[in-house]
Every structure is written in structure tokens, then in C-alpha cells.
Amino acid sequence: MRERGNHPNRRGVLKTGAAGVALASLGFPAIAQGKKIKLGYVSPQTGPLAPFAEADNFVIDGIREAVKAGIKIGNGTQPVEIIVKDSQSNPNRAAEVAADLILKDQVDLMLVASTPETTNPVCDQCEVNEVPCVSSVAPWQPWFFARGGKPEVGFKHTYHFFWGLEDVIAVFTNMWGQVATNKSVGGLFPNDGDGNAWGDKQRGFPPVLEKQGYKLTDPGRFQNLNDNFSAQISAFKAANAEIVTGVVIPPDLTTFWNQARQQGFKPKVVSIGKALLFPVVLEGLGDAGHNLSTEVWWTPSHPFKSSLTGASAKELADGYTAATKKQWTQPIGFVHALFEVAVDVMKRSKGAGERASILDAVAKTKIDSVVGPIAWGAGPVKNVAKTPLVGGQWRKGGAFKYDLVITDNKTAPNIPAGGKMEAIG
């Protein structure tokens, strides 16, 4: 309140008219110099989903450095402000902070990442408030269909890039094809958004597996944070399952895998989504994590580079390890790519405050990002652009305790494979 004298109050402006306006420009010199581009970013920095956002600070610091000179719009340069909000892993909170970014901060472009619990409420807010939004790091089906998207109409203001369920099914079955098994598969599908989608009898794993001659044993949906998998293990044993698949959270994978080994259940292949994304989870398994397999969206060996900084995937990952002393994780590439899209869009738009031109620029995006080419229009639906997905196994004995080795690239041959599938010993 100390600065009150410098700012115009309402009555003063009304009274003195033009003098008041002059005073205002004294109080806010930024207005005189030009507009500022505001990018809003929502991610789950705290709560159960926080591992996805662990690298956010590193990535965003890099982006701020890259755009510190501002973005050239027309004849002038507009500075860029990135406003970061935490969803606390809570969909309601995500919607709330998105509304704040839209209404209070008046962001020009919204960015959101990591799991449908974060992307969906934020995108819904943007759709309602007609703010352009780019989203990522959630399979596209739960992003599109769970928000009531109709394939023939699509959404107007919200765009998404990632892979879909069809890709993960293809990747997993390709990996299994490399190992000689009896084709008996045990499924671990929890009672959550991902589990229900993966285990869905029409759109999930079951129909594809049946077509390819696999026999699926799906004992049923279970609650997350399960302390006891003995029922599933005995069902898998009874079916003589040599492959286990599913999409579970890290603690459940560890409980299942330790209990399976206690009970003498030894499948040849274990391909699990979600739980095996982060290397710390593998480290927690001791030696028992060797050759567990998972879907791979991004690694330092992906042959792509940033359109913004020119850094290769490897340089980006090495930068993270150098800055944090931690092993790279897959979200690094995608969060970086999200800001690549944002900067590219703003460069092609009419700048701050021009939402219509920004939306138009989003729709016409065509860049080669650090996660691969991103362009809307050729995807399964209007608002979805797909990025490549391959499969990999975690192996011991590399630069880190566990290294993710790409073992199947049939779905994206331009991404080099680092080895062949090996059965779990």
C-alpha cells in the first residue's frame, strides 16, 4: 500500500481524465514498452503423481533461459512470462488453478502435462473459457473420450500430443513376439481409469490378444495400493501364465513381484505400464528388476533434437543429470516439447492478447521437437497428434543402477533399438 500515491485510484481517474491516464503509465512502465506473453503451465508437482513433474523445474529453467530475450512478434519483441501452478495431483485443484491462470493471470496459452487427472480438468476449463491449450503426457483416449470428445467434431480450443492405447498394445505384443512362450498372459488391471481402459473387453487388450492367439487370464479389477496379490498369483499359476502385463502403480508392482517370487511364480516376460517408468522404482526391486519391460515414450537415444535450443535428446538428459545428479526420466522430453510447441506457436501468432491468432497457430503447428515431429491434422482425431512409442527392458550394469534399453522398435523403426528382448532369468 505504500505505493498508493503513484497509482491512480478510481475517483482520481474519473476526475482528472487524461491526467489520470498519464499517471497510470508512470505507475506501470511495462505497459508503455509493449505487451508481455504469458504462458500458464499446470502439472502435479506434489501428491502421488509428483514423480511426473519432478523434472519440471529443470526443464522450465532451461526454457526461461532460451526465451529470456523475448519472442519477436511483428516489428517488436515481447517478453515471455511462464506462470507455473501445482495441481497437487487433485483434479479439482487442477481446474481451480487453471481458472486462476485464465481469469486472473490472463494467460495467452495454457500448457498442461501428466496424467488425465491433470490434463482433463485443465483442458475443460480452457475449452469453456475459450483459451488455447496444449496438453501432453496422457494416452490420448482417456484425454479425448473421457472429456466427452466426439471424433467427428473434436474440440475447439484444446490440443494434445502423446501416444494411445493402440500403440502400447502393439509395442507389448511385439516385445512378447520376440520371446518363446506358451502365449498364456496374466493381466493386472486395477480399478482406475488406466486399468479399466487397458482391460476393456472391446477397446483394450483382450480383443487384440485374442486375435493374436494369446490366452488372457484377467482375475478382475483390484483397488490401487493393494497389500496382497495372492489371489492373482494363484490364478496366474493355475493358467501357467508365462507373460504378465498390466498398468499398475509402483507400490503394487513391488508387492506383486516380491509376492510372486515368494510363491514361486516365475513368468518369462513382465511388461507393465506406468509403474516401470521411473528408475527409482527399479532400484527398489534390488536385483529383481532385471529385464522387466515397459513402454518407452522418450529416451536420450531418441534421434531428435529441440527446435528451441538445438539440444539433442541426449544433451537434454545429460543436462538434467548434471544439474540434479539424478538419472533422466521420460517426462523431461515431453515437458520440454510442450514448451517447444508453445514458443513456436507464439512466434507464428500475433502475440500477447491475440487468442484467435494463437489458436490458429496451434492448429497449424508443424515442428520437429525433441520427442519427434508434432503436427495436428494427421492424428486419430482432429485434436490429437501422435508421437512414436517403442518398448524397452530395464537392465542392470550400465551407467546407472538400471538402464532402459530399447528392445523393440517395430512401431517406430527410426528410433534405434539397443538390444533384443531377453526372457527373465
Added chain:
Amino acid sequence: MTGAIDTILQGTLLGGLYALFAAGLSLIFGVMRLVNIAHGDLIVLAAYTAFLAVQLTGIDPLSSLIIVVPVMFVIGYALQRGLLNATLGRGILPPLLVTFGLSIIIQNALLQGFSADSRKLLLGPFETASIPLGPDLAIGWFPLLIFATAVVVIAALQALLHRTRIGRAFRAVSDDPETARLYGVDHRHLFAMAMGVALAVVSFAGVFLAIRTNFDPAIGPARLLFAFEAVIIGGLGSLWGTLAGGVILGIAQTVGAKIDPAWQLLAGHIAFLLVLIFRPRGLFPRAVD
């Protein structure tokens, strides 16, 4: 037949884990009628204390209890003396609200200090070693250790309550704090001691949880529900009852899961409801309450 035996065995072992989660809660409620919403987060705090001890000194997770138990005891004493004592005697709501706030504070402090990474303590081959009992029947050594620890911990608490001077004082303040005070018992110190003992027990739950599976700062509250159910099934204030409650909950869940994994939690909750309907005070309630 083997299937049925396996189900009961696994359920009993699971019950040991739940009883261990619940023992501290049961003790605190028994002595000072405090419902501790932060109990799950205190288990996670113990897990992180063990994690830190293992990281700093390189000892194995089980030996880390030598460090974790005294540290948690001191935390418990200080917590009760400095904060929770002030909430007692003003109805049921203040302790509930304060421990609820404490739960949020612990979660966020752990998140700041340890990041959101999912952690685990490693015990090597022992984690997955088992005793084969038949062609399709095996008992894991580690679950057995958890169960045995639960029994020993509860027996020790029982002995503490009924065979020692401080135990008699615990029971005295629990039965009638006013009269106990007339006899020169300092209830504030006693309550703090009880919380210290409870958190020493929580240390075992935390370390076993951390060896059993991954933990992260946000995982605590999920552990609270089963602990509550075990305490209530067994009867408020009864320690052996808590063990029985844990085992009943574990077996109910395992049997439910056998029918359909979706029924695992439901079966546990149904067992809990049935006990509430037919024995509202639990299976083994304390005589006077």
C-alpha cells in the same frame, strides 16, 4: 484344498501387517482417547527415518531400527508434550483437527525433504525367500517375520501395560485422569510417554512397510483405514483384540480377492460392518469403558 489353506495362510500373514499398523493407534486410543489421523503419515515418517539412517550409515534396514525406534520415541514424546496435550480434554474435535493438520504438514515436509520419488528399503534375497509347504503352497519368510513381530510387539505392549509401574499409571490415567492426578501422577508426562511408545511401535510398521513395497510422502493416509478397522474390529483399547482384528480383516480380504479381486477391500469392509452390527464394541472390548 491347498487353495483354501493358501488363502487363509496369506490372509493371516497380511493380518499381521495390519495389526502392526494398528498397534500404535490402539495404544494411543486406549490410554488417552486420542484418535490420531496422522498415524499413517507417522508410519511413513518412520519409513523415511529408516531410509535416512540406511543412506547415512549403510546399515541394513532391520538394524536401522536401533536408530529409528529411539528417534521416533523422542518425536512422539515431544509431539505429545508440545502439541497434542493441549488438544485433549476439550471434546473429540480438537485432536481430530490438529492431527489432520499434522498429517498434511508431515506429507508436505517429507515432499520438500525427500522429493516425490518412490523409495524402498532393500533387504536382499530374504525379501523373496520362502518356505515351501507343498506343491502350490509357500510361506514367505518376510511376511512371517512381519507376523511374528506383530505378535511380539503386542505381547510386549501388553506386558508393559499390565506388569510394569508405568503401565499401571497408563491404565490409571486412562480410567480416571482426575483421580490419578490426585495420587501424584503427571498425566502430561504419561501421555507423552504413551505417544513415545506408540511411535516406537510405529517404527516397526514403517520399516516393514518400507521393505515390503515402495513408499512416497503421500502414501500414509491409505494405511490409516485398515489400521482403524483392525482396532475397531478387535475392540477399542484391547491390544490382543487389535491383532485378532488385523487377522480377521486380512483373511476377509484374501477370501474376497479369491472370489474376485474387486471384492478384496469390500470383503474387509463387510467383515468390519458385521462386527459393528453384532458386536458394536468390537470383539474383545475392555471391561469398563
